[in-house]
Amino acid sequence: MQPWLNDLLVPTAQALCPNAQGVLDFTGGEQLWSSIDLRMLDDEDWIARNWQLEREHALHQPARQRICEAAISTGGPILEIAAGPGGGNLSPLLHLEPEIKIIVNDLEFRIVERWQHFLGDRYSNVAFAAFDASMIPLKDNSMGCVSSRGGISNCRGDSNAVLSECARVLRPGGLLVLYEMCLSPRTVASLPQVLREAWVVSPWVYGDWGDLLTRHSLALLSEDVAERTTVSPEESALAYDAAQFGVVLEIEFRAVIAVWQTV
Numbered sequence: 001m002q003p004w005l006n007d008l009l010v011p012t013a014q015a016l017c018p019n020a021q022g023v024l025d026f027t028g029g030e031q032l033w034s035s036i037d038l039r040m041l042d043d044e045d046w047i048a049r050n051w052q053l054e055r056e057h058a059l060h061q062p063a064r065q066r067i068c069e070a071a072i073s074t075g076g077p078i079l080e081i082a083a084g085p086g087g088g089n090l091s092p093l094l095h096l097e098p099e100i101k102i103i104v105n106d107l108e109f110r111i112v113e114r115w116q117h118f119l120g121d122r123y124s125n126v127a128f129a130a131f132d133a134s135m136i137p138l139k140d141n142s143m144g145c146v147s148s149r150g151g152i153s154n155c156r157g158d159s160n161a162v163l164s165e166c167a168r169v170l171r172p173g174g175l176l177v178l179y180e181m182c183l184s185p186r187t188v189a190s191l192p193q194v195l196r197e198a199w200v201v202s203p204w205v206y207g208d209w210g211d212l213l214t215r216h217s218l219a220l221l222s223e224d225v226a227e228r229t230t231v232s233p234e235e236s237a238l239a240y241d242a243a244q245f246g247v248v249l250e251i252e253f254r255a256v257i258a259v260w261q262t263v
C-alpha cells in the first residue's frame with residue numbers, strides 16, 4: 001500500500017490490512033460484476049484498450065483536457081471514483097502528471113485489482129482501493145480533487161450520499177471534476193411525462209445537477225458541453241422508448257469543474 005494513503009484513512013479503515021496485491025478492500029466481499037462480464041472484460045482486454053483510448057480522447061477533447069489539468073493543478077491527492085474498466089480520468093491524468101497521487105476506486109474489488117495488475121509499479125504514487133463511494137473511508141478534507149468520468153452518475157445508491165461524501169473528503173478549495181453524460185436540454189424538454197415517470201434513473205441523467213452540487217457546497221466554476229450526439233433506438237433501450245413517443249434521444253457529455261467551499 002502507498003504509505004501516504006495510510007495517513008489519509010479514517011482510523012477504523014487504517015485497522016484493515018491491504019491484501020497481498022496492495023489493493024485495499026472495504027467492500028466486505030461484495031461483488032457487483034458478473035463473472036460473464038468480467039470474462040468479457042478480460043477476453044477483450046478492456047483495461048489496456050481503455051488506457052489508450054481515454055488518453056487519446058482527452059488529447060482530442062479540449063474540455064476533457066481542461067478538467068484533467070484542473071485536477072492536476074490541485075496538487076492532489078486525486079480520488080478517481082467508480083473508475084470502472086474505463087478508468088475514468090486515470091489515463092489522461094497520469095499521462096499529464098505521472099507523479100500525481102491518485103486513488104483508483106471502484107465498488108468492485110476485481111476491477112480495482114485489474115487496474116493494479118495492469119499498472120504494476122509503473123507509477124510510484126497510484127493507490128488502489130475498493131469501496132462504496134457513498135461511504136468513503138477517507139478523512140475529512142484529505143483530497144485535493146475528486147474526479148469522475150462516467151463514474152459518479154453510475155454509482156449505485158443515493159446520489160446525494162455520494163456527493164456528500166465527495167464534498168466531505170475535499171479540502172476547502174478542492175475540486176470536483178466531472179466528465180458526465182446526460183440528456184440534452186432539447187430531449188429533456190420534449191420528454192412526455194409518462195416517460196419521465198417510467199424511467200427510474202439517477203438525477204444525473206437529466207443534466208440539472210447545479211442544484212445537486214450546490215446542496216453540497218460545491219460551486220460550479222465551469223460547465224462545458226463537450227460532445228453532443230443522437231442515439232438510435234437500435235443502440236439503447238431508452239432511445240427505443242423515446243422513439244415510441246416520437247422523441248429523438250439526444251445525449252451530451254459535459255465537462256464540469258466545481259469547487260468545494262466551506263459554509
Ligand SMILES: C[S@@+](CC[C@H](N)C(=O)[O-])C[C@H]1O[C@@H](n2cnc3c(N)ncnc32)[C@H](O)[C@@H]1O
Pocket residue numbers: 032033081082083084085086087088089105106107108111131132133134148149150151154155156157
Ligand atoms: C459505467 S461503469 C464505468 C465508469 C468508468 N468511470 C469508466 O470510465 O468506464 C460504473 C462503475 O461504477 C462502479 N460503481 C457502482 N456503484 C458504485 C459505488 N457506489 N461506489 C463506487 N463504485 C461504484 C461499478 O462497479 C462500475 O465499475
